[in-house]
Amino acid sequence: MLSLFPAVPELPEGFRYFPDFISPHEEAELLETVTGLELHPFLFQGFEARRKVKSYGHDYNFDSRTIQKGKEIPGGLKQLIAKVADWLSMAFEDFAEVLVTEYPPGAVINWHRDAPPFDVIAGVSLLSNADFRFRPYDKNKRGRQHIMRMNLERRSLYIIQGEARSEWEHSIAPVTEPRYSVTLRTLRNKLTH
Numbered sequence: 001m002l003s004l005f006p007a008v009p010e011l012p013e014g015f016r017y018f019p020d021f022i023s024p025h026e027e028a029e030l031l032e033t034v035t036g037l038e039l040h041p042f043l044f045q046g047f048e049a050r051r052k053v054k055s056y057g058h059d060y061n062f063d064s065r066t067i068q069k070g071k072e073i074p075g076g077l078k079q080l081i082a083k084v085a086d087w088l089s090m091a092f093e094d095f096a097e098v099l100v101t102e103y104p105p106g107a108v109i110n111w112h113r114d115a116p117p118f119d120v121i122a123g124v125s126l127l128s129n130a131d132f133r134f135r136p137y138d139k140n141k142r143g144r145q146h147i148m149r150m151n152l153e154r155r156s157l158y159i160i161q162g163e164a165r166s167e168w169e170h171s172i173a174p175v176t177e178p179r180y181s182v183t184l185r186t187l188r189n190k191l192t193h
């Protein structure tokens with residue numbers, strides 16, 4: 001049963017985790033959609049990461065640090081977006097950006113906070129589990145004991161907002177099996193175009 005009570009109370013404030021947010025059938029349908037998309041290696045300051053991405057709705061450019069209107073959201077993702085919006089009592093349109101990421105075996109996402117223009121982050125995991133980590137953003141508060149780890153299960157949903165968004169960074173350790181994620185993000189300030 002899905003419940004609004006956080007399943008992982010010891011993780012940072014503002015992080016919520018809901019295992020089995022989608023059914024195996026919904027996961028299979030989403031996998032059909034995401035494996036049919038043309039993803040490209042994530043590029044940052046000329047460095048090519050092993051994970052592949054594609055964003056829809058709006059695009060954040062990491063080099064110019066600006067946000068622009070992007071590609072149309074694929075039909076096969078719309079039901080998921082509606083389900084997440086419903087679950088959070090938000091509107092479909094609140095999710096300005098939809099990011100699809102593919103992690104081939106060995107791929108990671110390094111320590112980061114998501115880009116400043118975004119506000120709430122919702123992540124759905126597909127195909128395999130991941131070793132998801134948090135550490136304080138403030139270097140002075142960091143130590144080995146401050147890394148919090150959790151097993152992010154396939155078909156789960158997580159939400160990052162509040163302190164988990166502003167005071168903590170997150171990362172994913174090298175995956176051992178292929179994994180996909182669909183990340184939905186709201187904007188801090190509504191765009192005028």
Ligand SMILES: O=C(O)CCC(=O)C(=O)O
Pocket residue numbers: 099101109114123124125170172180181183
């Ligand atoms: O794959 C995930 O669930 C995490 C993705 C992520 O942290 C990001 O794209 O900012």
Ligand SMILES: [Fe+2]
Pocket residue numbers: 112113114170
């Ligand atoms: Fe992130």
